[in-house]
Amino acid sequence: MSKVSELPKECLWRIEKEENTYAVNAMCQRIQLESDGESEFQPGHGDVLEVTNNGKVICLHAGASSSALIFVTNQCNSNCIMCPDSVKQRTRQNTITIEYLLEYVSLLPTDLTHIDITGGEPTLLKENLPVLIEKALDQAGKAEILMLSNGRSFAVRKYSQLFYPFADRKFKIEIPIHSASGEKHDFIAGCQNSFIQTIAGIHNLLDGGVEIGIRIVVSKLNYTELNSIVDFIHYEFPDIKYINLMGMEVMGNAWKNREMVWEELENLKPYLQGVLVRCFKWGIEPRLYNFPLCLFDQKYWYNYRKSISDYKIRYFEDCEKCREREQCGGFFASTFHHTKYKVRVQ
Structure with a gap:
């Protein structure tokens, strides 16, 4: 024993x-x-x-959860201006090996319903990434697997083709588009030519039947042009079925650049609700993530998703009186301490 x-x-x-x-x-x-x-x-x-060398026990997956997270790397080939990680976090040496990841996946429950693959940028695993995805699909056959990526590596068609076998599996990739302007997208992503690479990558994946969702991280830099971003997505990628509108987590780069990227939630509201209508017009399903439920008119609540991890969620004192509290995702801890938003008790 x-x-x-x-x-x-x-x-x-x-x-x-x-x-x-x-x-x-x-x-x-x-x-x-x-x-x-x-x-x-x-x-x-x-x-x-x-179990670490000094005897510290780290829980990588909680068995009571029906979902799992596969964290591939802290490193990234972009430097997004509103990233919740800092440059220091993203550039430190990565010690996670493919062998470690495959071992971890082999121990996950087989009855999971959802798996997230994230980083950093997962495609920095290169040819090992499809191997990891295949392992996860085999381990939890009923799970939907979602991978978050900036999409740039898929601009190399030969690489994107490695993911074509997953087109008929429960697998999808969500990729951000920051602006309909290539220049502004590159500025937000912190990398020249990232717009061209991301657009080419999405086209390459869609050509192989891979399911793609688009993410728009809403900030001061793009909230007034949400309609034009959705218009661009509709005309450029008519096969896209859904768009996720994401609130920011004010940490890392986002905190460092907060004067440039943070916009008060109340100011975002008309643009967010307006772009929901625009998505409806184009037959695209919009989803709202990382915002308080009470920010939106009730008729838009069915587009709302409670998404913030439990350990990151914060609520204001008035939220305790709200009958919709259990349906509300609340605030990121970092946003909670930064925003001047006044909650609307339902």
Whole structure:
């Protein structure tokens, strides 16, 4: 028997609770765990754990959750002006290997309903990325897999073709378009020619039947031109079925550049609601993420998604009186401390 903190550190472990509690690794090694009432961390069934060299236990996946996150890398080939990560975070050495990622995926529950693949920029895995996606699809056959990418690497048609086999699987990629102007898109993405590369990448993926969704991160730099961005998307990519309108998390680059990118939520409202109508006109499904529900007129609530991770959500004191609180995604902790927005109790 062993304590969780004493498990071998050269591999990851999944917790299995039956009459007793066991830790199982990817090689099917099985170790019975003893009760450790003094530990603050009590593992649950299905948890995937990493034990560091100093005995710290890191929960990589909570077994009680029906969704999982695959964090591929902290690094990125863009430098978005409103990115919630800092330049320091995105440029530090990446220590996550493909072997580590495949081991992690092999320990995930097989009955997951959703998996997110994110970074950084996942395509920096290059040819290993399709291998990882295939592993995830095989591990959790009923799960929908969503990958977030800036889309630039897919401008190389030969690379984009590696993802064509996923066209008939439950897999999709969401890619941001910051502006209908190439110059402004490049400025927001912090990288010259990123607009041309992203547009080419989306075309290449759509040519292979890969499902693509578009993300628009709404900031002071683009909120007044949301209609023109949607018009551009409609004419350039008639096969696009949905667009996600995303509120900012005011951290990292976004905090550093807050005077340039932050716009108060109340000022965004008419433009956000206006672009919803524009999407309806073009037969595109719009979705609202990372905003408080009460920002919008009730007739638009069916486009709203509660999306902020639990540990990041904050609510104002008045929110506790609201009958819609459970349906509302609240505020990012960083936004909560920065905004002057006055909530509307429903």
